[in-house]
Amino acid sequence: MPKMSDVARLAGVSTATVSRVLRNPDAVKTGTKEKVLEAIHQLNYQPNMLARHFRRTETKTILVLVPNIINTVFAEIVGGIEEQASKNGYRVLLRNTARKLEREYGSIEHLKQRQVDGMIMLSPQLDEATLNEISSQFPIVLATANLETPKIPFVSIDNVSSSYKATEHLIRLGHKKVGHITGPMDSLLSRHRNEGYRKALGDYGLDIDEQLVRRGHFSYESGFEQMMDMLGQNHVPTAVFAPSDEMAIGIINAAKEHQLRIPEDLAVVGFDNIRFASMFNPSLTTIAQPLFKMGQRSMELLLKKLNGESISQTEHLLPDELIIRDSCGARKKGKLLHN
Amino acid sequence: MPKMSDVARLAGVSTATVSRVLRNPDAVKTGTKEKVLEAIHQLNYQPNMLARHFRRTETKTILVLVPNIINTVFAEIVGGIEEQASKNGYRVLLRNTARKLEREYGSIEHLKQRQVDGMIMLSPQLDEATLNEISSQFPIVLATANLETPKIPFVSIDNVSSSYKATEHLIRLGHKKVGHITGPMDSLLSRHRNEGYRKALGDYGLDIDEQLVRRGHFSYESGFEQMMDMLGQNHVPTAVFAPSDEMAIGIINAAKEHQLRIPEDLAVVGFDNIRFASMFNPSLTTIAQPLFKMGQRSMELLLKKLNGESISQTEHLLPDELIIRDSCGARKKGKLLHN
DNA sequence: TTGTACGCGTTATCAG
DNA sequence: CTGATAACGCGTACAA
Numbered sequence: 129m130p131k132m133s134d135v136a137r138l139a140g141v142s143t144a145t146v147s148r149v150l151r152n153p154d155a156v157k158t159g160t161k162e163k164v165l166e167a168i169h170q171l172n173y174q175p176n177m178l179a180r181h182f183r184r185t186e187t188k189t190i191l192v193l194v195p196n197i198i199n200t201v202f203a204e205i206v207g208g209i210e211e212q213a214s215k216n217g218y219r220v221l222l223r224n225t226a227r228k229l230e231r232e233y234g235s236i237e238h239l240k241q242r243q244v245d246g247m248i249m250l251s252p253q254l255d256e257a258t259l260n261e262i263s264s265q266f267p268i269v270l271a272t273a274n275l276e277t278p279k280i281p282f283v284s285i286d287n288v289s290s291s292y293k294a295t296e297h298l299i300r301l302g303h304k305k306v307g308h309i310t311g312p313m314d315s316l317l318s319r320h321r322n323e324g325y326r327k328a329l330g331d332y333g334l335d336i337d338e339q340l341v342r343r344g345h346f347s348y349e350s351g352f353e354q355m356m357d358m359l360g361q362n363h364v365p366t367a368v369f370a371p372s373d374e375m376a377i378g379i380i381n382a383a384k385e386h387q388l389r390i391p392e393d394l395a396v397v398g399f400d401n402i403r404f405a406s407m408f409n410p411s412l413t414t415i416a417q418p419l420f421k422m423g424q425r426s427m428e429l430l431l432k433k434l435n436g437e438s439i440s441q442t443e444h445l446l447p448d449e450l451i452i453r454d455s456c457g458a459r460k461k462g463k464l465l466h467n
Numbered sequence: 468m469p470k471m472s473d474v475a476r477l478a479g480v481s482t483a484t485v486s487r488v489l490r491n492p493d494a495v496k497t498g499t500k501e502k503v504l505e506a507i508h509q510l511n512y513q514p515n516m517l518a519r520h521f522r523r524t525e526t527k528t529i530l531v532l533v534p535n536i537i538n539t540v541f542a543e544i545v546g547g548i549e550e551q552a553s554k555n556g557y558r559v560l561l562r563n564t565a566r567k568l569e570r571e572y573g574s575i576e577h578l579k580q581r582q583v584d585g586m587i588m589l590s591p592q593l594d595e596a597t598l599n600e601i602s603s604q605f606p607i608v609l610a611t612a613n614l615e616t617p618k619i620p621f622v623s624i625d626n627v628s629s630s631y632k633a634t635e636h637l638i639r640l641g642h643k644k645v646g647h648i649t650g651p652m653d654s655l656l657s658r659h660r661n662e663g664y665r666k667a668l669g670d671y672g673l674d675i676d677e678q679l680v681r682r683g684h685f686s687y688e689s690g691f692e693q694m695m696d697m698l699g700q701n702h703v704p705t706a707v708f709a710p711s712d713e714m715a716i717g718i719i720n721a722a723k724e725h726q727l728r729i730p731e732d733l734a735v736v737g738f739d740n741i742r743f744a745s746m747f748n749p750s751l752t753t754i755a756q757p758l759f760k761m762g763q764r765s766m767e768l769l770l771k772k773l774n775g776e777s778i779s780q781t782e783h784l785l786p787d788e789l790i791i792r793d794s795c796g797a798r799k800k801g802k803l804l805h806n
Numbered sequence: 807t808t809g810t811a812c813g814c815g816t817t818a819t820c821a822g
Numbered sequence: 823c824t825g826a827t828a829a830c831g832c833g834t835a836c837a838a
Contacts, residue, residue: 129579131831142809147833157807177580179831182521183814189560197549198742203542210536210563219582221528222561224549240468241516243558348746377746384748403537404743407687407716409723470815481825486817496823518815522830 130171139167150175189219190430191247193235195227200402201372201419202250205271208423209248216431218245229253239266246434248426249273251317267433271426274316278442281433283426285448287317290415291324291369293450294397297413298367299332301457303395307340307365309354309375318346321371321399340365344375351378359386366394367456373398373405373414380410380455391457401451410454418446469510478506489514528558529769530586532574534566539741540711540758541589544610547762548587555770557584568592578605585773587765588612590656606772610765613655617781620772622765624787626656629754630663630708632789633736636752637706638671640796642734646679646704648693648714657685660710660738679704683714690717698725706734706795712741712753719749719794730796740790749793757785 136143141160148156149164156164167173181187192209194202210220221244225231232254238244239262246267252259256275262268263280270282298306308325311318322341329336342358344350351370358364359382370376376398383394390396390410398405401416425444432439452458475482480499487495488503495503506512520526531548533541549559560583564570571593577583578601585606591598595614601607602619609621637645647664650657661680668675681697683689690709697703698721709715715737722733729735729749737744740755764783771778791797 132833133831143832144809144811144834145807148808151833155807160808174576174579176831177582178517178521178524178526180833182517182816182830183832183834185517185814187517192561196546197536198539198543198546200537200539200542203539204537206561207535207537207563210561214562220561222531222545222549222559223553224546237513240513243516348742374746377743381746381748403687407713407720408746409720409748472815482816483818483825483827484823487824490817494823499824515815518830519817521814521832522816522818524830 129176130173131176132173134171135164135167135173138171139163185242187243187245188217189221189244190427191221191223191235191238191244193223193225193232193247193249193252195225195251195253197222197224200404201272201400201417204419205250205423205426208420208425209271209427210423211420212424212427212431216427218427218431225253227253236262246430248430251315267430269426269430269433271422272317274320275442276316281429281439281442281444283422283429283444283446284317285415285417285422286445287320288324288327290448290450291321291371291399292328293324293448294399294415295325295328295369296332297450297452297458298369298395298397298456299328299334301367301395303365303367304334305337305340305363305365305367306334307337307342307358307368309342309344309351309368309370309379311371312345313343318371325369337363339363340368346372346375348374348378351375352382353378355379355382356385359383359388367396368394369397371399373400373402373412376412376414376455377404377408380408391455395456397450397456405451406453408455413453413456413458414451416449416451418448422446468515469512470515471512473510474503474506474512477510478502524581526582526584527556528560528583529766530560530562530574530577530583532562532564532571532586532588532591534564534590534592536561536563539743540611540739540756543758544589544762544765547759547764548610548766549762550759551763551766551770555766557766557770564592566592575601585769587769590654606769608765608769608772610761611656613659614781615655620768620778620781620783622761622768622783622785623656624754624756624761625784626659627663627666629787629789630660630710630738631667632663632787633738633754634664634667634708635671636789636791636795636797637708637734637736638667638673640706640734642704642706643673644676644679644702644704644706645673646676646681646697646707648681648683648690648707648709648718650710651684652682657710664708676702678702679707685711685714687713687717690714691721692717694718694721695724698722698727704733706736708736710738712737712739712744712751715751715753715794716743716747719747730794734795736789736795744790745792747794752792752795752797753790755788755790757787761785 132143132146136146213220248269251272310322342354344354388394398412398414401414405412405414471482471485475485552559587608590611649661681693683693727733737751737753740753744751744753
């Protein structure tokens with residue numbers, strides 16, 4: 129592999145000049161520049177990036193920590209990050225945490241060892257104190273994460289108001305017994321979605337029937353199981369708000385096992401608007417998160433940090449949208465009942 | 468940030484010794500080793516990986532090229548790769564090609580610039596000559612890709628026999644008019660699946676009705692559109708083999724639009740066994756690819772290449788499996804008709 | 807505008 | 823078993 133000195137020799141200049149042609153072409157006279165470029169071409173020279181990174185103590189690489197890449201929600205955010213990163217000359221290192229806390233800690237080592245210039249964490253599980261500690265030393269951005277006392281830039285939607293909107297939709301369709309299966313309650317995001325649900329019921333003067341509120345963890349299985357269990361009881365909901373589409377599908381399938389029709393006997397609203405939401409039968413009414421955009425935005429914020437620019441605000445809430453399809457019954461009535 | 472020389476000074480040894488403690492501890496006397504480790508601990512020293520990578524001309528990083536990370540099929544393979552990589556001290560750089568050929572070419576630059584030690588390509592679009600050319604210079608492995616004349620190690624399932632199996636299943640359920648919507652025919656993988664379909668029909672003495680064979684490209688949309696079109700014609704299939712689950716779902720939804728019952732009026736077999744295959748209504752009969760394992764295996768092969776070990780064979784075909792669920796009708800008949 | 811010369815932090819070589 | 827020292831290839835003061 130030819131090195132810079134080879135180019136320099138062939139072009140009859142010094143390595144300094146070759147380096148300048150590569151990094152700051154305007155500082156070189158046109159004639160010499162051409163000679164150098166010609167030599168580069170002739171030798172098919174490629175700069176040794178390892179040497180460059182070492183010399184400049186930067187890697188042009190960012191780390192993306194994902195709880196689980198197989199989850200389409202995360203995959204789509206990663207897609208947005210990658211797009212924005214590569215557009216700006218950055219590469220994306222992917223690490224699956226498999227929801228192991230120690231793998232999140234491990235990523236700190238990565239930063240310390242200068243293996244990456246910065247990091248984006250999706251749904252981190254680390255406590256806020258630790259996150260703040262890392263953030264004070266390295267450029268990091270959070271995605272799909274809310275913070276109690278935000279000090280680190282993060283990208284999210286407003287989980288309270290979106291859940292409120294979803295629940296309200298069901299209430300305005302006439303439902304009095306609206307159930308909810310939560311995500312894991314150690315996650316602030318789940319608590320926020322739960323909060324929006326409760327707020328909506330309260331605002332519309334409906335009591336919260338704690339028997340209709342169950343604990344799950346976003347998954348299809350937890351939706352199915354909790355719903356099966358709920359339907360085995362003596363009083364059942366006429367509508368359910370689920371904090372993920374996967375869970376909504378689990379709920380619907382459980383209801384079908386009990387010979388319930390969707391949406392006539394049970395209305396369901398999901399969350400995320402995954403690709404599959406519109407393909408399912410019935411198609412899911414759901415809250416659409418702009419996942420790809422959230423990925424892009426996280427990377428934009430990280431880029432600012434990497435470039436030393438200041439970030440005015442820490443909360444970056446992107447607009448969500450209630451997508452009305454067939455699982456809630458609004459479309460069955462010929463026209464929407466409200467809005 | 469403390470450097471190796473700081474550790475050396477504190478421990479009263481040379482940098483060479485510190486380096487040895489880190490990389491080849493057995494070559495250092497226990498006493499000195501302890502002194503050094505103590506100093507490392509006291510200074511909270513972290514080796515500068517950039518310097519190490521530069522010095523050793525290796526990055527402990529591999530590149531994974533994905534057509535589209537949002538596709539669950541690829542995401543799952545990536546999951547397997549990442550797991551195996553991190554288990555062996557390698558990091559995974561993720562690049563989305565968005566099916567742009569130039570991004571595949573770009574990855575070659577990456578290798579040339581020594582930014583990564585090797586590469587795994589998922590469903591590459593580059594021609595075999597180019598792939599062979601790259602492979603002769605750098606360690607690469609292919610996944611979900613078949614080759615006309617295999618010279619590069621690749622991991623796949625046997626697409627011909629699995630498609631044969633899927634089609635045969637439909638035939639043995641009594642279907643005479645078995646349709647097929649293909650993937651893009653510039654992909655060898657699609658051609659193989661098409662080949663298995665045709666072979667099965669031929670072996671069972673059934674004519675291939677070219678009107679029942681349509682061109683698609685794995686997507687839900689192409690399945691839906693082609694099926695809608697097919698159902699608008701005067702003669703229609705009683706069963707369809709789809710080369711992806713997404714497409715199978717599109718086909719089913721199109722059939723439902725035409726008031727057809729699945730599987731009574733139309734039996735469908737899909738491919739991939741994506742997570743949603745079992746959640747869908749009806750649940751999909753499909754060919755299960757061991758995607759995660761395929762990812763792991765690709766990484767194992769790449770590790771061998773990186774370690775200079777020889778790889779005996781180039782074709783690594785993993786076992787697939789026909790998963791019988793509700794979309795084909797076999798289960799409706801009380802018991803399987805065959806097996 | 808260009809060249810010289812040094813340093814980045816680690817590892818490998820070689821001598822002791 | 824340990825130490826001194828020379829690379830690795832590039833970027834950048836500083837000098838010309």
